Amino acid sequence: xxxxxxxxxxxxxxxxxxxxxxxxxxxxxxxxxxxxxxxxxxxxxxxxxxxxxxxxxxxxxxxxxxxxxxxxxxxxxxxxxxxxxxxxxxxxxxxxxxxxxxxxxxxxxxxxxxxxxxxxxxxxxxxxxxxxxxxxxxxxxxxxxxxxxxxxxxxxxxxxxxxxxxxxxxxxxxxxxxxxxxxxxxxxxxxxxxxxxxxxxxxxxxxxxxxxxxxxxxxxxxxxxxxxxxxxxxxxxxxxxxxxxxxxxxxxxxxxxxxxxxxxxxxxxxxxxxxxxxxxxxxxxxxxxxxxxxxxxxx
Amino acid sequence: xxxxxxxxxxxxxxxxxxxxxxxxxxxxxxxxxxxxxxxxxxxxxxxxxxxxxxxxxxxxxxxxxxxxxxxxxxxxxxxxxxxxxxxxxxxxxxxxxxxxxxxxxxxxxxxxxxxxxxxxxxxxxxxxxxxxxxxxxxxxxxxxxxxxxxxxxxxxxxxxxxxxxxxxxxxxxxxxxxxxxxxxxxxxxxxxxxxxxxxxxxxxxxxxxxxxxxxxxxxxxxxxxxxxxxxxxxxxxxxxxxxxxxxxxxxxxxxxxxxxxxxxxxxxxxxxxxx
Amino acid sequence: xxxxxxxxxxxxxxxxxxxxxxxxxxxxxxxxxxxxxxxxxxxxxxxxxxxxxxxxxxxxxxxxxxxxxxxxxxxxxxxxxxxxxxxxxxxxxxxxxxxxxxxxxxxxxxxxxxxxxxxxxxxxxxxxxxxxxxxxxxxxxxxxxxxxxxxxxxxxxxxxxxxxxxxxxxxxxxxxxxxxxxxxxxxxxxxxxxxxxxxxxxxxxxxxxxxxxxxxxxxxxxxxxxxxxxxxxxxxxxxxxxxxxxxxxxxxxxxxxxxxxxxxxxxxxxxxxxxxxxxxxxxxxxxxxxxxxxxxxxxxxxxxxxxxxxxxxxxxxxxxxxxxx
Numbered sequence: 001x002x003x004x005x006x007x008x009x010x011x012x013x014x015x016x017x018x019x020x021x022x023x024x025x026x027x028x029x030x031x032x033x034x035x036x037x038x039x040x041x042x043x044x045x046x047x048x049x050x051x052x053x054x055x056x057x058x059x060x061x062x063x064x065x066x067x068x069x070x071x072x073x074x075x076x077x078x079x080x081x082x083x084x085x086x087x088x089x090x091x092x093x094x095x096x097x098x099x100x101x102x103x104x105x106x107x108x109x110x111x112x113x114x115x116x117x118x119x120x121x122x123x124x125x126x127x128x129x130x131x132x133x134x135x136x137x138x139x140x141x142x143x144x145x146x147x148x149x150x151x152x153x154x155x156x157x158x159x160x161x162x163x164x165x166x167x168x169x170x171x172x173x174x175x176x177x178x179x180x181x182x183x184x185x186x187x188x189x190x191x192x193x194x195x196x197x198x199x200x201x202x203x204x205x206x207x208x209x210x211x212x213x214x215x216x217x218x219x220x221x222x223x224x225x226x227x228x229x230x231x232x233x234x235x236x237x238x239x240x241x242x243x244x245x246x247x248x249x250x251x252x253x254x255x256x257x258x259x260x261x262x263x264x265x266x267x268x269x270x271x272x273x274x275x276x277x278x279x280x281x282x283x284x285x286x287x288x289x290x291x292x293x294x295x296x297x298x299x
Numbered sequence: 300x301x302x303x304x305x306x307x308x309x310x311x312x313x314x315x316x317x318x319x320x321x322x323x324x325x326x327x328x329x330x331x332x333x334x335x336x337x338x339x340x341x342x343x344x345x346x347x348x349x350x351x352x353x354x355x356x357x358x359x360x361x362x363x364x365x366x367x368x369x370x371x372x373x374x375x376x377x378x379x380x381x382x383x384x385x386x387x388x389x390x391x392x393x394x395x396x397x398x399x400x401x402x403x404x405x406x407x408x409x410x411x412x413x414x415x416x417x418x419x420x421x422x423x424x425x426x427x428x429x430x431x432x433x434x435x436x437x438x439x440x441x442x443x444x445x446x447x448x449x450x451x452x453x454x455x456x457x458x459x460x461x462x463x464x465x466x467x468x469x470x471x472x473x474x475x476x477x478x479x480x481x482x483x484x485x486x487x488x489x490x491x492x493x494x495x496x497x498x499x500x501x502x503x504x505x506x507x508x509x510x511x512x513x514x515x516x517x518x519x520x521x522x523x524x525x526x527x528x529x530x531x532x533x534x535x536x537x538x539x540x541x542x543x544x545x546x547x548x549x550x551x552x553x554x555x556x557x558x559x560x561x562x563x564x565x566x567x568x569x570x571x572x573x574x
Numbered sequence: 575x576x577x578x579x580x581x582x583x584x585x586x587x588x589x590x591x592x593x594x595x596x597x598x599x600x601x602x603x604x605x606x607x608x609x610x611x612x613x614x615x616x617x618x619x620x621x622x623x624x625x626x627x628x629x630x631x632x633x634x635x636x637x638x639x640x641x642x643x644x645x646x647x648x649x650x651x652x653x654x655x656x657x658x659x660x661x662x663x664x665x666x667x668x669x670x671x672x673x674x675x676x677x678x679x680x681x682x683x684x685x686x687x688x689x690x691x692x693x694x695x696x697x698x699x700x701x702x703x704x705x706x707x708x709x710x711x712x713x714x715x716x717x718x719x720x721x722x723x724x725x726x727x728x729x730x731x732x733x734x735x736x737x738x739x740x741x742x743x744x745x746x747x748x749x750x751x752x753x754x755x756x757x758x759x760x761x762x763x764x765x766x767x768x769x770x771x772x773x774x775x776x777x778x779x780x781x782x783x784x785x786x787x788x789x790x791x792x793x794x795x796x797x798x799x800x801x802x803x804x805x806x807x808x809x810x811x812x813x814x815x816x817x818x819x820x821x822x823x824x825x826x827x828x829x830x831x832x833x834x835x836x837x838x839x840x841x842x843x844x845x846x847x848x849x850x851x852x853x854x855x856x857x858x859x860x861x862x863x864x865x866x867x868x869x870x871x872x873x874x875x876x877x878x879x880x881x882x883x884x885x886x887x888x889x890x891x892x893x894x895x896x897x898x899x
Contacts, residue, residue, distance in 0.1 A: 030791045030793050033796075037689060038684070040677055043677070045701045047705065048704055054720055055712075103611045106608045107615055110609055114605060115609075120612055120616070124612045124613070127615055127619045130878065130881050130882060133814060133880075133881040134874075134877065135823065135873055141867065142621075145867070146625055186415070188408060188412065189414065189475075191370065192406035194401035194403075195401075197605070203428075207415070208415045226711075226712075228823075229848070229852060233855045233856050253824070257711050257714070260711075260828060275712045279708060386580070386583035388579040396576070396593075398592075399578050399592040402592060402593075403580045425589075429589055479590050
């Protein structure tokens, strides 16, 4: 400040907030940080695009009819495929779904409508949340101890049950959430007409919550299809098409795991192709879940 | 609120019904947990009349209404002390399942609440629930006509009930409630979410409805009570014991309650001195 | 029969009828079944804990607490202990948490504080969700053939120029902690981002409005108001993401090198509890399986504690905002 400044200019001192330098610094910091989050956002998308790019380039080149139908090649063989692994994955996911979806939905009905604040519901809800964060390999260890040791063999059953253990909490929590979205006033209307709780559930809650439940269920299925750790020592692997459910069974994810570490070009190519198929399967379920989730009856 | 503490023991003069009584409601106490929501309220619902419930907010008028078809049983902490006789049977008899009660006593709620199904299915819902054997379609049409919504929806019975406007939704809900021809229709502020035009329509409908049904109507709007109700019950709030306990102050013919109320409290309320 | 005294007394016109006995039977059967299903989740968790406990019991008796403090896993001598695995599990998860947490929170801010057009926001959100959908084993494959070759020159350069720094103390000879932790970071990023974004969305609009009203810039609002308000929700996301990282198996088994060593170097191979299970279990003999069951129990205990902590923080956050309504 200049001492010579005449006294007629005091307002200049009263408005330090409008001083140009300060304003510029704040603006600069503002735009710097904005650029920064943009960079973070774009960087975080890089892995996805890289994975998809690699899958298409590496996996796509080898993806043909033989790859999706033939059985895995041995060490130095050329050709071969992973048809049995696709079948194995689908069958084990089907077993897991058949077990976990009904139990999960019924449990969700109990948690969301029948007795939402009972002790059993509170504990069950809490343990479901804990189970969703549960390392998937422990499901494999558990099922190994319970089924593989008891029956004496690795099997599609054991693999399916291990996947079911992982799906159950996901299905339960997603279905509960969907059922909670059904407006209370709609349930009140049904109770007011003299519905028993069961009738409220089957006539109102389930139909209304169906899109939401389906979304949750399909996402759980997608997750299960991509799982590998729980299958490692429950379904193990097999180089042949399955003839029954009580024998070691191949799956896409275990095939990828096994082939990824092999020193043979052919196997590594097949691992990429199998990954492409697996990701396609998982993404298909994901997109299906999104489509189904858009209900026409949403308020 | 001008309640004096010595009004703790006040009990309203019993209303002498002039016609047959369908639902005789005698509340001694209603509790939610330790909270005493309503005390000493005797309200008979007469046949083919509209009985209006008015009173300041928190006076328990909705609570009493919702006790009349045991909707409150859905709230865990709810306790009812007293009796409500439907014809000659106490609906709070231990042997009786609340579900059965709700089959006979219909209810229309504050917010329109159609199910997320077609308009037709909404109305047919109750018929199917009660295993109606006759001509379903005819009953649905009749209910829609009686609820004065037939002209609005006759061309789009397959559309979702949620696609209608608020006023139409509320009339659909009334059609749904009357499709099974319940003896009593409980209406819990059915117009509070509606615009004035829709409110008028629903009010006209209520006057029509009383030819067939007995209606109990909770309303926050005094003009509505004067327009629609034949008999009016005024409930007040007793804050003398620290809580907010509702109780019946006065019940009489609507005209009498509004033009010549016997209680000072009623007088102040209908004059609009508090709400 | 259903007790219904009303039918006779009510007017003859009414079509009301009580629920039939079949309706009541259905009702009780259904309630019982649903109850049983809800109970089955509790039974399942109890069964898992008990079964693992029983299976691990012989090993627990034999190795005691030395299992957790020892550093050798030698099948031939029958000596089993998992300190290197515990170290590897926690170390790799912490690095992943550091990177994934940073990016996850950044993305949460990016997606909730209106930096992008709603349509673009949805695209980014979908990308992050799909990131979570890619199977672990595919990330493992990608890590081996894309990430490791990419990291090696960088790692070698860092080692050569800054080898004195403990974090860069070894060469990256292939699989190792760095690629494993990076992939792990990618895998937990969606968890952190989703839960943090949720925490930001829970903040009532008026809080933001108040800050803008006082003349704060966008970033001052975000850093000084939004971030502190959402902090407990973000913490929940970080803890739950950490829990996820601790239990992640396949990608790690493929990328970390499976070597039982404790090293602070980012480029050294290491091992985790989960990948120890994955790589050793299929060929293990009875004694080793018992030891592995013990290791599984240790993993269960660690993840259980972390997850419960995360859930508790999340619960606290929800109450904090719902209570304010």
